[in-house]
Amino acid sequence: MEALLKKETKFISHLDGKPEMLVCDGLRKVYPTPKGDYVVLDNLQLKIKQGEFVSIIGHSGCGKSTLLTMIAGLNNISGGTIYIDGEEIDGAGPDRAVVFQSPSLLPWLTAIQNVMIGVKQVFPRAGKAEKEEICKYYLDKVGLGNDFHKRATSLSQGMQQRVGIARAFALKPKILLLDEPFGMLDSLTRGELQDVLLEIWQKEKITTVAITHDVDESIFLADRVIMMTSGPYAKIGDELIIPFERPRNRKHVLEHPEYYDYRGYLINFLNH
Ligand SMILES: Nc1ncnc2c1ncn2[C@@H]1O[C@H](COP(=O)(O)OP(=O)(O)O)[C@@H](O)[C@H]1O
Numbered sequence: 273m274e275a276l277l278k279k280e281t282k283f284i285s286h287l288d289g290k291p292e293m294l295v296c297d298g299l300r301k302v303y304p305t306p307k308g309d310y311v312v313l314d315n316l317q318l319k320i321k322q323g324e325f326v327s328i329i330g331h332s333g334c335g336k337s338t339l340l341t342m343i344a345g346l347n348n349i350s351g352g353t354i355y356i357d358g359e360e361i362d363g364a365g366p367d368r369a370v371v372f373q374s375p376s377l378l379p380w381l382t383a384i385q386n387v388m389i390g391v392k393q394v395f396p397r398a399g400k401a402e403k404e405e406i407c408k409y410y411l412d413k414v415g416l417g418n419d420f421h422k423r424a425t426s427l428s429q430g431m432q433q434r435v436g437i438a439r440a441f442a443l444k445p446k447i448l449l450l451d452e453p454f455g456m457l458d459s460l461t462r463g464e465l466q467d468v469l470l471e472i473w474q475k476e477k478i479t480t481v482a483i484t485h486d487v488d489e490s491i492f493l494a495d496r497v498i499m500m501t502s503g504p505y506a507k508i509g510d511e512l513i514i515p516f517e518r519p520r521n522r523k524h525v526l527e528h529p530e531y532y533d534y535r536g537y538l539i540n541f542l543n544h
């Protein structure tokens with residue numbers, strides 16, 4: 273445990289020398305309610321490096337989705353600033369892709385058509401064949417190589433979420449934002465999708481922020497786990513660097529002598 277807390281000794285080699293990709297400076301969010309203003313987040317500071325994978329954990333209602341949707345540009349900021357790649361954000365943009373808990377596919381379209389909608393918006397000048405190539409590449413990567421032309425309604429929830437992941441990566445965003453992406457899936461499917469996500473991430477090294485309420489998932493995926501305090505006035509309470517080697521292997525992670533120290537540290541935070 274001692275060693276665990278000496279953060280300066282932990283070194284994530286793939287982040288060495290990388291610039292900040294996401295900076296939240298003094299972020300504040302107030303929701304007006306019939307009983308008066310509710311301050312969800314207050315003076316929240318967060319910096320994430322290019323290519324970093326960060327998990328965010330915190331109690332239900334603390335403001336995780338609020339934070340993520342503000343970064344996505346889908347939710348107004350009440351105070352402070354969000355910078356992406358050095359630029360202050362102003363609304364949503366193709367530099368950020370979001371995957372929510374429910375897949376939100378257009379049900380009457382096929383898997384490839386669902387991915388194509390976004391690809392057409394982001395790469396309007398690419399030829400038809402090139403766009404199809406991109407869609408197929410990512411659908412194949414998420415394990416849907418034989419399902420391009422299946423309608424969304426005929427896909428299982430896990431398969432729909434695979435399409436959601438393919439769609440997000442196909443947009444070639446600077447940042448991938450995931451809000452409890454596997455929260456509705458059974459544990460076997462969840463494990464498969466964690467592997468799929470990490471495999472593509474390992475190749476593309478897109479800066480990723482994943483909210484999860486699953487402590488094991490947060491460790492397995494991330495370079496750093498960020499712990500949010502409970503609201504109101506939530507902020508970053510603590511963080512834990514996860515230095516396990518990449519590419520990650522579930523068995524190696526679970527068998528790592530420090531695994532249960534990390535797990536215990538996070539659970540302890542949540543229990544206080
Ligand atoms: N549009 C809204 N108006 C008022 N209150 C909201 C709104 N959205 C969320 N909240 C409240 O803000 C808090 C944080 O919500 P949320 O960001 O969804 O938390 P989390 O994702 O951590 O569970 C909760 O108390 C929630 O009830």
Ligand SMILES: [Mg+2]
Pocket residue numbers: 336337338451
């Ligand atoms: Mg939420």
